[in-house]
Amino acid sequence: MDYSGSRDVKGHLKRGAVSSEAGGAGRDEDERERIEINLLLEGLFRLYGYDFRNYAYASLRRRVWHRIHAEKLHTVSGLQERVLHDRDCMERLLSDLVIHVTEMFRDPSLFAAIREQVIPKLRELPSIRIWHAGCSTGEEVYSMAILLHEEGLYERARIYATDINEDVLQTAERASYPLKKMQDYTNNYIRSGGRDDFSKYYSTAGGTAVFHPFLRENVVFAQHNLVTDRSFNEFHLILCRNVLIYFDNYLQNQVHDLFYKSLSKQGYLVLGHKESISFTKHAAKYETVNGQEKIFRMNDK
Numbered sequence: 208m209d210y211s212g213s214r215d216v217k218g219h220l221k222r223g224a225v226s227s228e229a230g231g232a233g234r235d236e237d238e239r240e241r242i243e244i245n246l247l248l249e250g251l252f253r254l255y256g257y258d259f260r261n262y263a264y265a266s267l268r269r270r271v272w273h274r275i276h277a278e279k280l281h282t283v284s285g286l287q288e289r290v291l292h293d294r295d296c297m298e299r300l301l302s303d304l305v306i307h308v309t310e311m312f313r314d315p316s317l318f319a320a321i322r323e324q325v326i327p328k329l330r331e332l333p334s335i336r337i338w339h340a341g342c343s344t345g346e347e348v349y350s351m352a353i354l355l356h357e358e359g360l361y362e363r364a365r366i367y368a369t370d371i372n373e374d375v376l377q378t379a380e381r382a383s384y385p386l387k388k389m390q391d392y393t394n395n396y397i398r399s400g401g402r403d404d405f406s407k408y409y410s411t412a413g414g415t416a417v418f419h420p421f422l423r424e425n426v427v428f429a430q431h432n433l434v435t436d437r438s439f440n441e442f443h444l445i446l447c448r449n450v451l452i453y454f455d456n457y458l459q460n461q462v463h464d465l466f467y468k469s470l471s472k473q474g475y476l477v478l479g480h481k482e483s484i485s486f487t488k489h490a491a492k493y494e495t496v497n498g499q500e501k502i503f504r505m506n507d508k
Contacts, residue, residue: 244271335363335364371432439469459487
């Protein structure tokens with residue numbers, strides 16, 4: 208057997224020689240893979256306009272490899288070739304990269320806090336503009352519509368619900384969800400401070416719950432990319448929950464800049480439980496309304 212590692216004066220193989228070479232080969236392979244993923248993301252951005260180049264790498268890598276295996280491919284470069292020539296494959300990759308986790312009145316304590324700490328200030332306004340950024344399939348949008356309806360504010364409110372993925376927006380516009388989820392959604396509603404019978408807000412058809420049309424009347428669904436698109440209005444309340452955790456610091460700062468430009472004076476920003484404004488250049492211009500629920504208010508004069 209021929210070993211390529213170096214030997215000591217007694218002719219014994221040095222323990223560190225092979226492991227060092229193996230470690231170097233592993234690092235080369237990691238670097239090669241990172242280059243391939245960067246090229247894939249660059250192609251995705253240049254051809255389709257979706258910018259994932261500053262997403263958190265570890266999470267992104269897992270989702271890329273999930274799509275590689277699902278397409279029965281073996282390399283990142285193989286996925287890149289297919290994505291660049293097959294728009295359907297691009298859409299499948301997009302669905303993998305954008306995580307959609309939502310439910311009606313998700314984190315009920317947050318909606319209870321909005322009722323108690325945000326609604327009284329919104330009540331003072333002649334009209335109310337709310338932005339759900341990264342709205343996914345719309346459950347939390349309709350939760351907000353129900354909350355505003357029960358507070359007597361829905362008629363003077365306009366909710367803008369945006370997402371990067373057109374497919375989930377179409378689901379959101381239908382306002383149709385599996386009936387089997389309604390028990391959990393009802394529990395969330397009650398815990399959030401709901402004041403009515405939750406079932407009055409939807410009708411059933413087979414195994415589906417369809418929310419009543421009046422909840423969609425003051426909602427505008429639109430495709431919007433937080434990374435590449437600009438501010439499109441001035442809002443009194445912006446909710447973007449558990450989206451920024453997938454971005455690196457550079458991208459998070461970029462999106463926070465967008466939110467800052469989109470908020471009205473004394474407007475509210477709501478983030479996910481694991482997200483923060485503390486590291487952004489605008490941090491000093493917010494005051495914390497509820498630290499546990501990540502509700503912040505613009506205090507920039």
